Amino acid sequence: MPEAVETGVPGGDVAARHLRTPETDTPVLVVDDLVVDHRNRSTGEVFRAVDHVSLRIEAGQSVAVVGESGSGKTTLAMAATGLGTRGEGDIRLLGHSLSSVGRKELRRLRPEVQVVFQDPHGSLDPRQSVRSGLRELRTLQPRRTDWIDDTGLLGRVRLAPELLDRYPHQLSGGQAQRVCIARALLMRPRLIVADEPTSGLDVSVQADVLALLKEIRATTGAALLMISHDLAVVRSVCDVVHVMYRGRVVESGPCETVFATPENEYTRELLAAMPGARWRSRR
Numbered sequence: 001m002p003e004a005v006e007t008g009v010p011g012g013d014v015a016a017r018h019l020r021t022p023e024t025d026t027p028v029l030v031v032d033d034l035v036v037d038h039r040n041r042s043t044g045e046v047f048r049a050v051d052h053v054s055l056r057i058e059a060g061q062s063v064a065v066v067g068e069s070g071s072g073k074t075t076l077a078m079a080a081t082g083l084g085t086r087g088e089g090d091i092r093l094l095g096h097s098l099s100s101v102g103r104k105e106l107r108r109l110r111p112e113v114q115v116v117f118q119d120p121h122g123s124l125d126p127r128q129s130v131r132s133g134l135r136e137l138r139t140l141q142p143r144r145t146d147w148i149d150d151t152g153l154l155g156r157v158r159l160a161p162e163l164l165d166r167y168p169h170q171l172s173g174g175q176a177q178r179v180c181i182a183r184a185l186l187m188r189p190r191l192i193v194a195d196e197p198t199s200g201l202d203v204s205v206q207a208d209v210l211a212l213l214k215e216i217r218a219t220t221g222a223a224l225l226m227i228s229h230d231l232a233v234v235r236s237v238c239d240v241v242h243v244m245y246r247g248r249v250v251e252s253g254p255c256e257t258v259f260a261t262p263e264n265e266y267t268r269e270l271l272a273a274m275p276g277a278r279w280r281s282r283r
């Protein structure tokens with residue numbers, strides 16, 4: 001069941017009310033027995049990056065995939081959202097199976113998933129000002145994006161309107177990531193995938209960006225799939241965690257349970273080795 005989420009939106013905020021997605025019982029994402037192989041271009045060797053993984057994200061839920069570098073988190077997220085190598089297994093996005101959906105339907109579904117990447121500057125076109133980048137999105141999706149103007153949108157991610165005329169190289173890492181989040185928000189997605197959204201940022205702005213993602217989830221009702229190696233980040237943002245090790249999900253459950261009483265040896269090692277360990281020992 002989708003959880004009840006307070007919008008926290010002031011009464012007069014028409015744009016925010018329009019933004020909020022309708023509650024629905026259809027899970028945003030269901031991944032069933034996904035297998036993704038990568039082939040090494042020079043040796044031809046096949047490497048199994050995702051090995052029979054299943055997971056489910058309900059409407060409005062906040063789900064994390066954690067694991068060390070190379071464990072297959074990004075491959076899983078990209079395949080599961082139809083944005084990367086598809087692999088084998090069934091993936092249902094908003095109730096539509098990606099293996100049977102037609103091109104037109106896929107085009108309609110695409111904007112429902114927005115990805116925020118680790119490197120905000122790498123995600124933005126260096127030749128486009130913030131304003132012209134937003135204009136391009138509005139041209140591509142006029143009806144989806146007409147709920148708010150540029151100034152209002154930047155306000156939602158706590159950026160001053162003056163930044164509209166800046167180019168990516170004129171933005172700090174934190175500002176650029178907020179622009180990326182604004183671009184995602186503009187599309188009114190049902191699922192936001194955040195792939196290590198704070199690991200390229202100064203420590204001083206990491207907490208602000210996480211707080212912003214949490215707020216956007218609460219005010220829009222969008223589900224969140226957070227990819228991270230940082231357990232402290234996951235704990236502060238997510239309800240449910242899946243722990244990945246060498247392409248497999250080795251443990252899943254509510255964050256509080258998995259972090260307090262990890263059952264898998266690898267999860268215990270992660271907790272001991274990562275910043276989350278400090279959090280646990282402080283409790």
Ligand SMILES: Nc1ncnc2c1ncn2[C@@H]1O[C@H](COP(=O)(O)OP(=O)(O)OP(=O)(O)O)[C@@H](O)[C@H]1O
Pocket residue numbers: 038039040047049067068069070071072073074075076229
């Ligand atoms: N396009 C590709 N071609 C070949 N191998 C790939 C490709 N993409 C990823 N891999 C390999 O698949 C494995 C999983 O990579 P993936 O990026 O999904 O892991 P990850 O857990 O997200 O790691 P990181 O946090 O470092 O991004 C790694 O060994 C990686 O080298």
